[in-house]
Amino acid sequence: MIEYLLLAPVLTGIVCFFSKTRKQVETASMVGSTATLLLGLVLVWQVYKYDIIITWQNALFADAFSAFIVLIVSIVGFVASLYSIGYMGHELDHGAMDLKRLRLYYVLFHGFMFTMLLVGVTNNLGLWIAIEMTTLVSALLMILYSKKSSVEAAWKYMIICTVGITFALFGTILTYYGAVNILGETGDALNWTSLIAVADQFDPTIMKLAFIFILIGYGTKAGLAPMHTWLPDAHSEAPTPVSALLSGVLLNCAMYGIIRFYTIATKSTGVAFTSNLLIIFGLLSLGIAVPFILLQEDYKRMLAYSSVEHMGIIALGIGFGGVFGVFGAILHMFNHAMTKSLMFFGAGNVLLKHETKEIFNVSGLVKSMPVTGAMFVIGTLAITGSPPFSIFISEFTILAAGFSQGHYVATVLFLLFIIMIFAGFFNNVSKMAFGTPKQGIEKGDVGRLMLVAMGILIVFVVVLGVYIPPFFYEMIMKVVEIVR
Amino acid sequence: MEEIVFGSNIMQLLIALILVSTFMILGSTRLYSCVRAFGIQSFLLACVAGIVAFSTGKIDIYIVAFLTLAIKAALIPYIFIYIIREIKVKREIDLYVNISPSLIIGGILVVISYYLIRSINLITELSSFALSASMSLVSIGLFIMISRKKAIMQMLGILIMENGLFLGAISLTYGMPLLVELGIFFDVLIGVLIMGILIFRINKTFETIDTDMLKTLIG
């Protein structure tokens, strides 16, 4: 069953490659992404029923957690492809893009989808290869516009992530070494299932070293604090649908990797070591995001830093542990993916109309682009964690976990940073959204398709804030079992 | 069984030579000499893999050894030379940290990694030597990336780290299952290809591949 899921994006990529006219490419990509979405949902339904699926002599495997990641990837992927039809179409008409590049874009887009799905479903070391491939494909996607800044961003992204991933490889090797002593030379010394069963007999010092390397390696990919430097450049320079995918989904896949190893490492090294590390990194990412959001001039970079902040929150959630903490973190992954891509789409619309990334020369959004403006403001409220929306629920659960687990200082700092980020974020967005529009910006919103895409996401953001469907709740509880 | 294999002094000699080749890269100021040294290093690595395969008699390690030889010793240096010739870049590498201090730092890194691995004291005497060599390879690779300005040198730094990891994998666990090794090689190859494309694109837009120019995105 997993193979079909992986096959779908590859097929669409190939079809897009061979299709000539713009109409063909767009229809092919639409059909492909709907297929991926449906297959993803089917997989989730199957996992919901049989708990674990292992195929292809256990190279591919899917349990509740990977199903959760697949769900995020397919939903955001579908909406992103919907959005990119409108976005790329607009770019084409305005001459920023020619047909050849457009076709290349769609091929790489679906390649990127394939690699992220692969991350979700592969077994132990396949994870490393999948993440490595995501870096490669997304680097290519970034240099679509041959602007100076996007090339520079791509180069930095490439170098820093590859360095990070090499460390992760070393970490994986160390875990493999630990496993081999116990499990012997058999092939499956790398799969999650066998590893978790045996995890508590590993030698603690090796596992500590391995966890450090993994944390730094996948931490670079997830944008945790000291290794986040590539994130603002990459996410602000990439084309909008790609940056939505990057910060909405790719960071979650990297976090998926960290949490996988966290479950293994904690069994042998004891909870204190790993969770303290995660809390330190979480608080660091939150702390570093604050100044950059407070004094930001470029709204896409502001959104990128808010991704760093939210990854910090997820790390904190896992670090706090307990049912509350992990549940909050997992829910936060989903909420963040939805809200962040919504915000990036909004930013994309603004970019198309105002052709500038400076917050200073954008104003009166609510007047000039009523629908996007409204959704952008709602998104801002959601992303900063104001009550009626979904992110508030997950942040609140993490806060409650922090308190009940006794990490008082961390929780107070967490709250303080959130408030400061709220102030900075709102200051910038209120400058953009309200007031009178700059001259030369005539009224009227951008493409209808894009608004539909944003509409779907708004539904998730608002509904989840109020009511978590039982099916969804059960799935997250299953994931929590796996992680704890 | 490890002691016998690693007991043989040939293995120690090979690992020592690998370290020497890294220092050659550290010490060289011209691009071509670096690429050549990298080629030698990969070749030596292939020999180490060959010996391990020979002693443990497992077929897939043979394939791995052959692959290292083919890809890392031959194909990648060729790609490097192609890139250098294509971009007509000036030969020497401009550096943040010039040669003598970087050599000293390389030395210190080797000592540190040796001390670190010894303090973990979990593996037998000799293979810990191989592990510390791989650790020092990784750290020197990172140092090269930090201290060299040219984009190509950063690519080279990554590949040196890759070699260090491969050495560590071989010495620790005689290589991973075949499927995984193939995946890693495949990834490394594509990585180099894409970095090449990137370098061409940088050269086209910035007219130089000196990373000092890449400083526009701030704050």
Place this chain on the structure above:
Amino acid sequence: MFTLSSLGIVIFQVIIIVALAPLLSGMIKKIKAFFQIRKGPSIFQPYYDIAKLMRKDSVVSENVSWIFHAAPLISFAAILTAGLLIPIYISDMPLGFAGDLIAVVYLLALARFFTALASLDAGSSFGGMGGSREMFVASMVEPALMLSIFAIALNVGSTNLSFISQAVSSMGLAAVSPYHILAFVALFIIAIAETGRIPVDNPATHLELTMIHEAMILEYSGKQLAIVELTAMMKQLLVFSLLANIFFPWGIASEINAAGIALALVVFIIKIVILGAGMALVETSTAKWRLFRLPDLLSVSLMLSFLAIVSFIIVRGV
């Protein structure tokens, strides 16, 4: 409760207040003249003034609204209602239940509010200046007034005026303790400010710099001026009776019989004349203070009353 006699007392009280007020101000003017070694007008001069004003026509400014006409009526009514609550010649006032010290203070505030409002109505700068200064003085007076009332209330345990006067009179001479005197002095200073006597405000002048109360009623003439003057005099009488019957309530009739009431009346007149003399003494001996030195004067009275409270607690040793 609402028997004929209590109705009689109430009406008698009203008559006394209306009658005695001009007499009191006449007497104070007489005593002041005596200290300044001049003959001074007769003590019944205020009655003649009011009668004269009643007959005169009134001239009203054109840009005036209904407030200008309503203000004298409301302040007259407020002062008279306050008068009912203060025991003048009989200790348990039949209408005592309707309000206590705080109600009296706020009734005075109501009268002052409407006079100041009327002063603004005419649109002249005199009225504005008078109103602003009056409210400025009032906002300094009220906290000191409240604290001095608390000093007495703490001693007796209630703010009901008749209850206080009965309690203090029953305590006899023992009541004159240190905090009692402190509170009295504080209230005396406030009385000066409240009735607009020399150090705070000069009642006898029309010089815009020194007059506060006069400035407010500058626009009135004829019958309205008469009512306003009468209200001012009644307020003066009430403040004096407050001073007299709270601190030295001896001689107040406790039950309703002709002899007791007559005696109480005589004693009451003597007391307010003595107080008037004291006030006149203060007026002739001090000059008018600058407006922005008044806060110091009134903070003196504030501290005095605060000391009264604190000393009450220390003396009581509770």
Place this chain on the structure above:
Amino acid sequence: MSVISYFLVVYEHEKPETRKAGFIYIVMTHIGTGFILLSFLILAGGSGGFGFEGFRASGPTMLPLFKDLAFLFALIGFGAKAGIVPLHIWLPYAHPAAPSNVSALMSGVMIKTAIYMFIRVFFDFLGAGVLWWGFLVLAAGALSAILGILYALVEPDIKRMLAFSSIENIGIILLGLGASMIFYANGSPALSAIAAIAALYHLFNHSVFKGLLFMGAGSIIFSTHTQNLEKLGGLIKKMPLMAILFLIGVLSISALPPFSGFVSEWLTFQSLLLSFSSGDSLVRIVLPASAAVLALTGALAAFCFLKAFGIGFLALSRSEHAEHAKDANRPMLLGMGIFAVLSILLGILPVYVIPFLDRITGTFTGTSIGQSISSGFPGTITMPAGQISMSAPSLFVFMLVFLSIPLMVQLMKGKKHGAVYETWGCGQPVSTARNEYTGTAFSKPVQIWFKNLYRPARELRAAYSVSPLIKQSFKFESRIGQVFENYLYIPVTGYILSKSRMIKFIQTGSIHAYLAYIFGTLVILFMFVIMGGK
């Protein structure tokens, strides 16, 4: 609540200062929510349940330090929402920015929800057993009352003045609440019930007359298109009906006898005065002192609203806007009328309101003293001790009776008014609106009295016509320094921004630096593990 009200505040978002107001508003309330969250977490920490019963259950079991912490966070959190002094800066910005019916709602109801939660947390969850809590609330109340009214006094903008006066009234409510907490902690629930009734009564009154005043201000702005008091004047002739209603609002907020403000202020005074029967001597000193503060606030409130009504409505209109103002339309008057009637009734018939309030205070202070208060003569409120009683209806009746005497005297002889002539201006030929007293002049004495609080700054710019000798016109501008804002909020935000400017430096743009960061973290973590990190 705060999020949606933010959108109401930013309704007319064209004007930049509305956006600034909205921003300050949402950030302050967000800080408030942050603290409230913290205190709820502490409360829930014990039993884990987030429902009110969970809090009620965990209240007594918590150890004292946590209890105090929960109390402090709740005070700061709800204080930010209610606008207690140190956290009040959003109120004078948000209210004038919002359309007036919204600000009527906000200061009438929204601030009260914060008070509701105050009571719920202090009495219900934490059991209000600690004495120093009461003193803290009392101090906060006194401070907010004094500073609120002082700033309201010198404020030329009507709606900002009303916003500041909301802060003052919140202060008065807190005074009542603080007193009731002190009595409760001292173990005399009857007294604390009275104080709580006083607080709740004032809360209810305030919503009524503040709503009335805000609607009045709204209709003024609607017809004269200006919020500045200095430009109004003479409105009583142009908007007679609205003027009467506004006057009723002004009278009740300045707590003058027949109106609602007087009753609640009287009750608060009595509750502060009841301290003489409580044992602790500190209480017997602090409470009368706070009564003095309350008296000062009351007097200043009368002063401030006299200025508002006098300058705004009486005499000649100072600008042509005010000249052409026409009376408010029917629905506005109706709305204001209802509130005016309500505030009169509340003033005259407190006896019916008190048993209703008593049932509320009975729940959380544990005793109901309803009957003892309204026992005596019908319509009077009698205190349990010392026959202290006050009957508002009878005061009103006496007023009416005594009103008739001077009225008859006036009507008795001769025609009502004599000649109508200009105002007396020492013989000046023409009395124009220019020599009328202005709002700032009216409140000048207080400004000089409290000058080191206000730090008034004034500026006089002369415009020269032809030669530097002949001055053509003067431009006078005076500003009142907002102490809290300049000395507390601006330095803090400045510090945060400068610190973040420093941190921004780490994103230098050079790839080598970024790699160095990764290398650094690796080394640090290594040391961490080697040292045998736990």
